[in-house]
Amino acid sequence: MEFTSRQLRAFQLVAQHRSFTRAAEVLFITPSGLSVLIRELENQLGFRLFDRTTRRVVLTACGTELLAVTQRHLHELDAAVSRIGRTAEEATYVLSVGAPPLVASNILPQAIKEFRNQRPDVCIQIFDANITTILERVEAGKLDMGLGIFRNVPGIRRTPFFRFSLMVIRADRDAALHRVATPWSALKGETLISLPPTSPIQQIVDKHLMKTRVICKRGALVNSLDTQIALVEADEGVAIIPSFGLPACRNRKVVMSRLSNPVVSLEFQQIRDRGRKLAPVADEFTGFLKSYIGRWAGRAGIL
Numbered sequence: 001m002e003f004t005s006r007q008l009r010a011f012q013l014v015a016q017h018r019s020f021t022r023a024a025e026v027l028f029i030t031p032s033g034l035s036v037l038i039r040e041l042e043n044q045l046g047f048r049l050f051d052r053t054t055r056r057v058v059l060t061a062c063g064t065e066l067l068a069v070t071q072r073h074l075h076e077l078d079a080a081v082s083r084i085g086r087t088a089e090e091a092t093y094v095l096s097v098g099a100p101p102l103v104a105s106n107i108l109p110q111a112i113k114e115f116r117n118q119r120p121d122v123c124i125q126i127f128d129a130n131i132t133t134i135l136e137r138v139e140a141g142k143l144d145m146g147l148g149i150f151r152n153v154p155g156i157r158r159t160p161f162f163r164f165s166l167m168v169i170r171a172d173r174d175a176a177l178h179r180v181a182t183p184w185s186a187l188k189g190e191t192l193i194s195l196p197p198t199s200p201i202q203q204i205v206d207k208h209l210m211k212t213r214v215i216c217k218r219g220a221l222v223n224s225l226d227t228q229i230a231l232v233e234a235d236e237g238v239a240i241i242p243s244f245g246l247p248a249c250r251n252r253k254v255v256m257s258r259l260s261n262p263v264v265s266l267e268f269q270q271i272r273d274r275g276r277k278l279a280p281v282a283d284e285f286t287g288f289l290k291s292y293i294g295r296w297a298g299r300a301g302i303l
Helices: 005-017 020-027 031-045 061-090 101-106 108-118 131-139 200-211 225-233 243-249 280-300
Strands: 050-052 057-059 093-099 122-128 145-148 156-171 181-183 191-194 217-221 239-242 254-260 265-273
Touching: 005 020, 005 031, 005 061, 020 031, 057 061, 093 101, 093 131, 093 280, 101 108, 101 122, 101 225, 101 243, 108 122, 108 280, 122 280, 131 145, 131 156, 131 265, 156 200, 156 225, 156 243, 156 280, 191 225, 191 239, 200 239, 225 239, 225 243, 225 254, 239 243, 243 254, 243 280
Parallel strands: 093 122, 093 145, 181 254, 191 217
Antiparallel strands: 050 057, 145 265, 156 239, 156 254, 156 265
16 A cells, blocks of 8 residues: 555644644645545545544544554654755765866865865865866766866857966076066077977967967977976976966966067866756855955956
């Protein structure tokens, strides 16, 4: 036999109040609707639960026996629902974020620490990798979101996240190099430490070197921005990097200035699976991270 909790609760309330009218009021249904529930339950059981007259409602012997079991069942059900609800409210929400190594190591940790102060119930997991791997994991549902510069891919929603600019960094060996802006033309003849030609950042750099007709000496070719910055510190050449590299540069003896004539902006994006709905905390963290980056980038004058 299959009984619904609504039928059993209706039976319990009628037994408790000894009135179909008062029990119906508690369930927010009509007395006739309540009578249907009880009649269906009695038909399934094969015996009467109440003796009814115009003046009173009394449990039958079978009804009295069933009531003890029903009360225990409903009590356990209510307790379980309440316990599970509390557990769900107290549970930690896990949000996984993919980002290039430089962003993952120099921006996200401190941002996550600050975010935890206002949302201690949220755990942010960082996945550091190149943008191709990040994109693949977002597509596979293994990451909630990714940050970086991505190509347009079907099924993936790209949202503008932050606008950075291209900067030139040099070894900090001359006070005269400490300037806010440097024209592209000043890079002529410099030894340029570069990323691979397949890198979206390097493609933008090469495009503007060609556009401004600036010819540089080709220095080391490396795979990461962190290595570029380290080689610049070692005075192996200069590098052109996005301004989100500022936190990493502060830990090195390098100076950074914005490239001008022209100023070149890069659109940093957030990607998500279009078909996957994330919890509201994902948007909350996104908004916080934008604000966090805006604070230090604004102070540094690199927006």
